[in-house]
Amino acid sequence: xxxxxxVSKLYNDRNSIAVQEVTFQVExxxxxxxxxxSGAGKTTLLxxxxxEDKPTNGQVFFESVDVHRIPKSRLPKYRRKIxxxxxxxxxLPHKTAYENVAFAMExxxxxxxxxxxxxxxxxxxxxxxxxxWNFPHELSGGEKQRVAIxxxxxxxxxxxxxxxxxxxxxxxxxxxVVQILRKINDLGTTVIMTTHNKGVIDEIDRRVITMDGGxxxxxxxxxxxxx
Amino acid sequence: xxxxxxxxxxxxxxxxxxxxYVSMASIFVxxxxxxxxxxxxxxxxxxxxxxxxxxxxxxxxxxxxxxxPQEEIDRISDAVRALPDVSTVTYTSREDALAxxxxxxxxxxxxxxxxxxxxxxxxxxxxxxxAKETSQYEYVARFLDEQQELEQPQVPVIDxxxxxxxxKSIDNLTAIIVATQKASLIVMAVLLLAAIxxxxxxxxxxxxxxxxxxSIMRLVGAGNMFIRGPFMxxxxxxxxxAGILTLAVFYPILVWLGPRTEALFExxxxxxxxxxxxxxxxxxxxxxxxxxLLSSTFAVARYLKx
Numbered sequence: 265x266x267x268x269x270x271v272s273k274l275y276n277d278r279n280s281i282a283v284q285e286v287t288f289q290v291e292x293x294x295x296x297x298x299x300x301x302s303g304a305g306k307t308t309l310l311x312x313x314x315x316e317d318k319p320t321n322g323q324v325f326f327e328s329v330d331v332h333r334i335p336k337s338r339l340p341k342y343r344r345k346i347x348x349x350x351x352x353x354x355x356l357p358h359k360t361a362y363e364n365v366a367f368a369m370e371x372x373x374x375x376x377x378x379x380x381x382x383x384x385x386x387x388x389x390x391x392x393x394x395x396x397w398n399f400p401h402e403l404s405g406g407e408k409q410r411v412a413i414x415x416x417x418x419x420x421x422x423x424x425x426x427x428x429x430x431x432x433x434x435x436x437x438x439x440x441v442v443q444i445l446r447k448i449n450d451l452g453t454t455v456i457m458t459t460h461n462k463g464v465i466d467e468i469d470r471r472v473i474t475m476d477g478g479x480x481x482x483x484x485x486x487x488x489x490x491x
Numbered sequence: 492x493x494x495x496x497x498x499x500x501x502x503x504x505x506x507x508x509x510x511x512y513v514s515m516a517s518i519f520v521x522x523x524x525x526x527x528x529x530x531x532x533x534x535x536x537x538x539x540x541x542x543x544x545x546x547x548x549x550x551x552x553x554x555x556x557x558x559x560p561q562e563e564i565d566r567i568s569d570a571v572r573a574l575p576d577v578s579t580v581t582y583t584s585r586e587d588a589l590a591x592x593x594x595x596x597x598x599x600x601x602x603x604x605x606x607x608x609x610x611x612x613x614x615x616x617x618x619x620x621x622a623k624e625t626s627q628y629e630y631v632a633r634f635l636d637e638q639q640e641l642e643q644p645q646v647p648v649i650d651x652x653x654x655x656x657x658x659k660s661i662d663n664l665t666a667i668i669v670a671t672q673k674a675s676l677i678v679m680a681v682l683l684l685a686a687i688x689x690x691x692x693x694x695x696x697x698x699x700x701x702x703x704x705x706s707i708m709r710l711v712g713a714g715n716m717f718i719r720g721p722f723m724x725x726x727x728x729x730x731x732x733a734g735i736l737t738l739a740v741f742y743p744i745l746v747w748l749g750p751r752t753e754a755l756f757e758x759x760x761x762x763x764x765x766x767x768x769x770x771x772x773x774x775x776x777x778x779x780x781x782x783x784l785l786s787s788t789f790a791v792a793r794y795l796k797x
Contacts (some may be wrong), residue, residue, distance in 0.1 A: 314710065344712035354707045358509040370498050371713035415711065 265423065265454060266290040266313060268376065269324035273308050273478075281318070282308040284478040290456060292422075295449045297465055298458045299489055300475035306458035310427050313456070314346055315339055344372050346451075347416025351428035353408040355400040362396040368415045386414040390444055406437025408418075413444055417453065424448060426457040430464055437439045442467050462489040495717060497581030500553055503724030513697045514729065517783075520693040521733035522740075524686030525779050528615045529737055531679035532774065533745075533760055538672045540758040545668065549617045549661050551631055551654045557585065557615040559648040567619050567638055567648070574634060576627035581619040588614040625665065628654060687782060694729070694786035698722060698794070705794040727780050734776030 272383040283305040290296050311317035312324050315331050324331045334342050342466045355364050365383045387396050390410035400408055409429060416424050426445065430438040442464055449455045459465065465472055465487045472489065474482035498747050507514050528726025555564050572580045589612050595601040632654040639649045708718045741764065764771065
């Protein structure tokens with residue numbers, strides 16, 4: 265469902281290489297982890313999937329659509345098909361947990377009845393029923409990340425993209441977030457996640473793509489963290 | 492569509508309250524800008540009113556000799572009245588002139604006694620001429636001079652034309668007022684520009700703090716209008732509140748200032764404010780709303796790229 269075709273990305277007037285000749289494919293319902301050192305190009309790959317960054321060479325396909333040929337005016341609509349989770353949570357600070365999740369649905373043009381039904385469900389799925397009216401600054405890191413995951417899944421996207429979702433979390437919160445992502449994957453949503461946490465990779469025990477210096481150096485069917 | 496509009500409106504109001512501090516700062520800066528605009532408006536009104544008053548006071552008086560024949564007086568009056576540039580000609584007869592003199596000097600017993608000593612009314616008739624434009628007095632004065640030259644020396648009719656005497660002081664005063672008006676316009680324009688730039692930057696700064704939020708909204712797949720809408724609404728609210736605040740602050744100031752401007756400039760600014768409240772409201776609040784809306788629209792536009 266996601267297909268990278270010989271993708272390269274150069275920054276700073278072509279002097280610094282972020283991603284080099286990357287080709288791989290992600291099938292529906294897969295759980296793919298991308299691992300590598302900082303600067304290996306993991307985040308750049310994810311940014312190219314949500315059309316936040318353009319490849320210098322090559323193409324990125326979402327289903328049969330060339331992501332970087334989508335006109336600007338259609339991008340918001342495209343992005344609604346993808347749920348995103350980031351290391352720094354990226355919650356709206358002046359909105360409560362409920363409003364943060366509801367915002368994704370409002371932006372999607374969902375009806376009020378859908379919102380009032382689905383938002384509590386999504387927050388229940390991440391075990392936050394009792395914190396729905398708290399603002400982000402009143403939540404712990406793990407709770408914030410769970411709100412972000414609830415927001416990512418509430419529109420029932422085809423795919424979840426998680427960029428270092430456990431990067432800022434303690435081991436227990438990390439474990440919880442990984443369990444939630446697995447649960448989401450079990451429910452049928454494709455997940456692509458970057459990480460450099462070996463424990464997380466072992467815990468998930470699924471396909472791992474290893475990157476180094478902008479290139480894909482390994483692509484293992486089951487969890488191995490080799491660097 | 493209606494749902495989106497309702498959500499944008501709600502987000503605008505909620506954002507306004509939750510960012511109360513930022514909202515207050517923006518409103519305060521906008522208030523100062525609008526206050527400067529209001530002051531400019533009132534000062535300009537004062538100056539142009541006093542210029543008008545001054546110009547309406549300018550006239551040419553022709554004093555006839557006491558024994559000038561009435562038909563000559565009538566002939567000159569009619570000739571002047573027939574000039575295209577003349578708006579009014581007021582005739583004062585000898586008797587009226589005497590009555591006016593008595594009235595004017597009613598506390599001055601010496602002058603009145605001197606008047607009693609005379610057998611005859613020493614005052615001549617006179618006409619007061621007002622031109623349509625100040626610049627046309629020159630032409631009227633020249634016409635009168637020609638009339639005076641045509642007279643036969645043994646039968647004088649016109650005693651004195653006071654134009655030359657008044658001209659210098661009137662010209663000076665007009666020049667001073669026009670210069671003041673120009674200078675005040677320049678000063679106000681500079682202040683206004685500064686006020687607009689400060690407003691613009693304050694709102695831009697307020698939205699700069701929200702740039703992270705804007706990028707998050709984009710990532711979640713919100714459309715541009717859905718992101719921009721609440722900020723635009725907040726800009727409008729800033730302008731509306733600041734405008735009303737400005738008008739409210741002007742009220743007590745003008746209550747105090749009104750009688751004082753009346754004594755000095757012959758216009759009561761408070762009355763002007765009350766009578767023209769509609770226009771002033773539209774100008775001040777309108778500028779506030781437009782300024783707030785444009786500032787926030789431009790500011791958000793910066794973060795909506797990519």
